[in-house]
Amino acid sequence: MALFLPYETMLARRYLRSRRDERFVSLVGWSSAIGIAIGVMTLIVVLSVMNGAAVEIRDKILGFSSHIDVQGPGDRVQAWPQWLTRIRAMPGVERAAPYVQSQVLLSYGSMARGALLKGVQADQEKDLARHLIEGRFLNGNGAFEIVIGKDLARKMGLRLGSRIQLMSPAAGVGPAGAVPRMRVFDVVGIFDSGFYEYDVGWVLTNIAAVQRLNRMGEAVTGIEVFVDERDRAPVIAARIREQLPVGSWVMDWQHRHQSFFRALKTERLAMGVILSLIVLVAVFNMVSSLVMVVMERRKEIAVLKTIGVTHASVMRVFMLMGGLLSGFGTLIGTLLGLLLAWKLDVLLMWIEHLTGIRFLSSDVYFIDHIPSVIEPGYVLMVVLASLVMGLAATFYPAWRAASVPPADALRYE
Numbered sequence: 001m002a003l004f005l006p007y008e009t010m011l012a013r014r015y016l017r018s019r020r021d022e023r024f025v026s027l028v029g030w031s032s033a034i035g036i037a038i039g040v041m042t043l044i045v046v047l048s049v050m051n052g053a054a055v056e057i058r059d060k061i062l063g064f065s066s067h068i069d070v071q072g073p074g075d076r077v078q079a080w081p082q083w084l085t086r087i088r089a090m091p092g093v094e095r096a097a098p099y100v101q102s103q104v105l106l107s108y109g110s111m112a113r114g115a116l117l118k119g120v121q122a123d124q125e126k127d128l129a130r131h132l133i134e135g136r137f138l139n140g141n142g143a144f145e146i147v148i149g150k151d152l153a154r155k156m157g158l159r160l161g162s163r164i165q166l167m168s169p170a171a172g173v174g175p176a177g178a179v180p181r182m183r184v185f186d187v188v189g190i191f192d193s194g195f196y197e198y199d200v201g202w203v204l205t206n207i208a209a210v211q212r213l214n215r216m217g218e219a220v221t222g223i224e225v226f227v228d229e230r231d232r233a234p235v236i237a238a239r240i241r242e243q244l245p246v247g248s249w250v251m252d253w254q255h256r257h258q259s260f261f262r263a264l265k266t267e268r269l270a271m272g273v274i275l276s277l278i279v280l281v282a283v284f285n286m287v288s289s290l291v292m293v294v295m296e297r298r299k300e301i302a303v304l305k306t307i308g309v310t311h312a313s314v315m316r317v318f319m320l321m322g323g324l325l326s327g328f329g330t331l332i333g334t335l336l337g338l339l340l341a342w343k344l345d346v347l348l349m350w351i352e353h354l355t356g357i358r359f360l361s362s363d364v365y366f367i368d369h370i371p372s373v374i375e376p377g378y379v380l381m382v383v384l385a386s387l388v389m390g391l392a393a394t395f396y397p398a399w400r401a402a403s404v405p406p407a408d409a410l411r412y413e
Helices: 006-016 020-064 080-088 150-156 196-201 207-214 230-243 258-296 298-306 311-342 344-355 376-392 395-402 406-410
Strands: 068-071 093-108 111-120 132-135 145-149 163-174 177-191 202-206 222-227 249-252
Touching (some): 080 222, 080 230, 093 150, 111 207, 258 376, 258 395, 311 344
Parallel strands (some): 145 177
Antiparallel strands (some): 093 163, 132 177
């Protein structure tokens, strides 16, 4: 047996079409469908943007930092060659390399800024080299040369070939007592990570140059590990921890940034709940419109029940009306939401070019554009939630219609 009989479908479609004296009722009904469409569209776009932001920030972070960071109990690791051999032999490890890291003060002319100086093995940092926009990457021979971020270069007026003085807080002993160590470095490259915090605060150089600047000998700060599947980093980090001496410090990227990504997840959930209220308001609007239809059609409902139409059949007519309204709104909202989320970045660039207003500044936000990644699971969840709320809203008007007593409705006819 069909879910809806032919005459029930015909009546539902007829009641949705307005007569001259019922245009207001019809307008209220279709405005509720438009409200559902707006709510669904907004939910899809916002969830896509927030999902895209999380993916973009994660990729930016992992593009300039390791999947797993290994350090010793102190600020230096002396026996790092043995540690490196063990780590590279582990399954799932793609590559591993030592690094040296320290805070420095950069001085160029009248400008001075603090930055994080990171010494790396140039032949092991192919990912970093891909971000170069000017010049070349480090040659790996231990020369005193640096690669800086584009925002740091802009703020300090640096360009390729500039000679900049780096001052390390690692104190040396001079005639006047303890003095910081200083060395002049040549700028050989400028990178653009797409992540403002890195572009303005990181300086890359050869690992041997930092060791010589701080007089560390062969010691390193730690070992950075890259795995073949970054989502398995916590598992591999646990295995590394078991293989290293007691007191070693092993941290994977998920634990290192867990507060940040948890905040993004919580924000996405909160925005979803808040914006779903748009759909809820539209659903309540649909309830009122269906109740008004019931009041306008009392006589017709009474006639239908007089000729033998059952209570269940009357309920199905009005449930079908609500289903058509919510289904139409959900369909239009889904299509518009997917289209807008797909072309959102292009649309906002066009608006920025037209108005001259910058929506996202890299000086303020982590990223300088609005990414959008459509997640099918979230889209399906929004569609199902909209349809369920729409169908649930039809029960009261349908029950109200089925409860119309024929004798009372036709008494004065």
